[in-house]
Amino acid sequence: MLEPQPVGIPVPNPSPASKPYWEGAARGELLYQRCDDCGTIALRPGTVCGSCLGRNLSWPRSAGLGSLYSWTVVWRPQQPAFRVPYAPAIVALDEGFRMMSAVVGCEPEELRADLPLAVEFHPASDDISLPYFRPRT
Amino acid sequence: MSHPYRDVVIAGVHNTVQARQLEGHDSESITFEAALGALADAGVPTPEVDAVIGAHAQELVLGLRLGPCTRLPWQLGIPIVLEGADLVASGRADVVLIAAGGASMYTDRTATAPWTRPANEFVVGYGLFTAAEFALMARRHMVMYGTTPEQLATVASTIRNNGHVNPDAVYFGRGPFTPADILASRLVAEPFHLLDCAMTSEGGSALVLTSAERAADLPNPPVWILGGASDSYGPAYQIAPAWDIVGRSDVPAGYVGRTAARHAFATAGLAPDDVDVAELYDPFSFEIIRQLEAYGFCPDGEGGAFVDDGNIGPGGRLPVTTDGGTMSYSHAGINAQQLQRVIRGVEQLRGTCATNQVHGAEVAICSNGGSGALFTDVMLLGKERP
Incomplete structure (x- = not known):
């Protein structure tokens, strides 16, 4: 997962x-x-x-709704702090912009082009929360 | 208007020994070895070198009594070779030395190499590194055109086999590889397996440029710059590397380098069909497929099929990256390997390659960079004076 x-x-x-x-x-x-x-x-x-x-x-x-434009599944972490696998992704938002993020909440093999996604936030430090995207039905 | 590089010759080239690690060297010392090797190859004595380009240009000026013209570029490769050519063409320098080297830079092996880890605020939290950034471009091409992991693996096995037979390659004798071998290697960042990716290694590389007049007395046959240019679509590793970002032109970022190639071919008065050997930069297997399309060697979306048809191997229609490239020959840190495509192109046109010499090669295309980094440089070299 x-x-x-x-x-x-x-x-x-x-x-x-x-x-x-x-x-x-x-x-x-x-x-x-x-x-x-x-x-x-x-x-x-x-x-x-x-x-x-x-x-x-x-x-x-943004309403935080979009779809999967491109992605990768990383198995060799950039550095040990990152847990694998993780899935950096380019998300196309409904408002017409694209952003770098990562997909969470599904198995790597469920990733496919145009997968509908919704934003959610998770803390990365005391001050910073990172946007992630989860598949929506 | 006469050709901009009509009076400029690449007179000397040299790669030092390349290895995973070079005992006893740092980046400066291996750069000196590269510089001296290129000057020896050119047959030019050090007192004639009046311009030096590279991260260690000032150390070279002091240590070898060169200069006084210096340039300290933040990146090396084709743009700097072109700048060196401009120095000669405009009469600002008679002999230009371009030298680079990398050693003792990658010590913490629990992380990916330091130059591959972007720190920008919009990518740092997502664990991106070079392979992942480039994978985002490759995946989009697969979505749009149906390009397959097997086609990527065919590129990787072809280039790695070029290195397998090259005694100077870091991974000499490590093959031969089939596409199945590439696909059997562990996944790094899908769709890239370990063997789809460049290595990290150490080594130095250098070139010497001079005037046609001076080159007439030098031992090597002259190699000429027929054209060259550079494209960038923005800062590398700061924004999502989406295939269809467009800037001023309508060429998508996935084909960064297309504008440069068009410019280079126009300057040369040549077309893709005129190219005999393609020394394409190969940070990841997919980059070859998109470059074949970007530069006009095949239609958009057909790079995978072009590779499937056996065109890029030894004896093929367009042999690619004939020394093994960054996957098998060497990727010596941040800069040196960006000179290696030009150096190999020069060796192909001289006809002096010990392995995979393309018989009778008269025109070579060389490149640097890649789509995941949003920049690509292109250069055409020839045996005939432009």
Whole structure:
């Protein structure tokens, strides 16, 4: 069974631009950065919209529903803190953006393209919660 | 307009001994060995070297009395060979030495190699490392086009067998391998098995560039740069490496390197059919399949079938990575191996490869990078002056 990683793995070090994202994650909310002028969703948090160069960027909340775009199942851990197997995945969110995460709550062989997924959060340290995705029916 | 590299020659190349671990060396000392080897191969005395490029350029300038022009790039490989060529072409340097080496860098074997572990905030918590990042691209290609683990394994066995027969390869004599052998090796990051992945090793590599005029008096037949360019779709290992990220162009990230290849072929006035040997960078087996498509050797989605048809092996239509590449020849740390495709391409065109020489090879394509890292560099080399 694929499970969330235990506390003790390396944790993210938020940047000024990404701080709202991690604050949202700590509250159990998945946020994404969007340009209020043209609607473009950022590939990574920044200070300017790559499409229209607008500065009116906001952090709407995602419903956390999406599908599996691509994945791998790791059997050789990056370092011993990670428990194998784990399944890093690219998730396509219904709002139209993609993000790096990992799938939990199913067996590795159940992973397939377009598998419907829903976000959930698990603590990685006292301050940081990581979004994971679980198959939904 | 005349060709940008018409007056530039690759005059010297050298790989030091490559090994899993090189006793008594660190990255600086093995870089010196590579530099001296390439200068000896070129037949150029050290006082003529007026430009040095590499992480240890300043140490080389001091230690061998070279320079004073130096460049300390954060990455090596084809972009830096092109920059060296620009230095010669513009008259800013007469002899350019490019040298790299890696040793004593990978000591904690409970973790993957230090340069494979991204620390960015959006990937660090998910245990990603190079193999997993590249697997995300490979998996998407399998979803879109039906590419199979057997086709990946055919690439790996072909390249590993090239190393198996190469006495200079770290994994010389470790084969031969069948695709079934690759699939029987333990899983690392699906769809990649251990033998689908590059090794980690130690060694140094170097090249010498000079002017056509100076090269006329040197012992080696000249090898010419016909074209080259580099693509990047963003910082490696920071965002989800999705196949269909697009930047300014409509080429998806899965085909990063396609724009560079088009540029290189246009500069050379050549087409993929003109290429005799493909020294493609092989961090993972799948990368060969997508490069064959990206550069136009086969249609999109047909890289797996191209490999199945026996095209990439010795004697095939397009022999690939003929010394064993990073899977079997060497992957010497962060940088040195990125020079090795160009070095092997030069040796193929000189006709001096002791194993897997492609008879009569006149045009070689060389590459660096890969889709999982969102960058790819491409270079065309030739025997004829452009």
